[in-house]
Amino acid sequence: MVSIISIKSKKLSGEVFVPGDKSISHRALILGSCAVGKTTIENLLESEDVLATLSALSELGVNIKKSKNLWEVRGNGLGSLRSPDKVLNLGNSGTGVRLLMGLVSGCDITVSFTGDESLKTRPMKRVLIPLEQSGAEILSNDDKLPITIKGNKIPIPIKYSSSLSSAQVKSCVLLNGLTSTGNTSYSEKVKSRDHTEKMLHFMGAEINSKSLNDGTHKIELKCLPYLKGKHLNIPNDPSSAAFPSAVALIIPDSEINIKNVCLNSLRTGFYKTIKEMGGAIKFINKKNICGEVVGDIQVKYSKLKGVVVPEKRVPSMIDEFPIFCIVSCFAEGETVMTGIKDLKNKESDRIKEMVQNLNKCGFYVKSTSNSISIIGNKKVNPGKEIVIDSKFDHRIAMSFLCLGLLMENGIKVKNAETINSSFPSFYDIMKSLGANLKK
């Protein structure tokens, strides 16, 4: 068990690169495996979650290796995937397991999946329901892992309208559609991150997305796309960038710059909300890389005011709620977040963990099963070091380490090794900006 302690720090300053985007890294490996020819990947996030997807693909027979700074994926088309000799363990990664289940369910192979203690408790019904439509045979432990899937060689095209706004469900369905002989369609009420659609298009698939009159977003993937191996350059992760950004916003005199971050508008809800709270955040040097908008984020210490987060924005900041709660603790007045019930299905029950732990630190935080409200108070001082258990949730661990940088007696986070699932260099990057962290 690794513990990290964070202690009251002076201003953060400097310029940093956070690591590559986790969502895009998973997709680069998976779509590279589906393509014909060589895909080279620059700036792949080498975190535990992504490496779990990489080794699962290797077990499925894909040739993936690192050559100098580039990862090379030798795809041979989907027909070449084989049934692995062992159960594929995706560790802590919901994205890895849900996307791969979509992929294998459209192939003539049988694959068993499992994960760590956290992943084994997470709901899989959301992907099993559409996958059953495709004719895959599925054996699960009451809709949870371990799960065995016998893929359908010629999948029946899925036509699915989801009640959730989930990029994992959407991507799972689209990956199944790669081998289907008819067009696949998927609709969602609020648009979730669209990296899969963008990358499929970049690699040659015919995929269309439109908004219907009732506001629903509908995607159609033309059957049997020919995906061509490409060079994929992964932008840096806005969800990781949210941690140093949050600290810079709330420690007086801070000023930082985070380079080459993915600024896809379906990922930047956290930054948009912070701007509405009065936060000095600027996106500069914007460019387009492999179909994604990329740029630098400038953040300065700001006096923030509480806000009500619009429910429609929730999917675009879904992973940032833990660190957003920390920022809200330092805003004047009340901040209200509603429509967030899916947070209980993340790596931990994030509503419960945030509320209980913030209360333990002395903040005034209330919740329902679908909301959190926080009344900011800069003067909170519990008078002793607070100990937080990460519950094997990387974002809970990093959020409380950020909070400790403002607390007189600091915060100790237990089971902090979970940070390696998304942001292995968190400790070093935060320290390079001036954060007072100790192992």
Ligand code: S3P
């Ligand atoms: C992800 C989608 C989101 C997000 C997760 C990564 C993805 O999950 O929370 O961290 O890469 O598709 P949901 O699809 O469950 O909302």
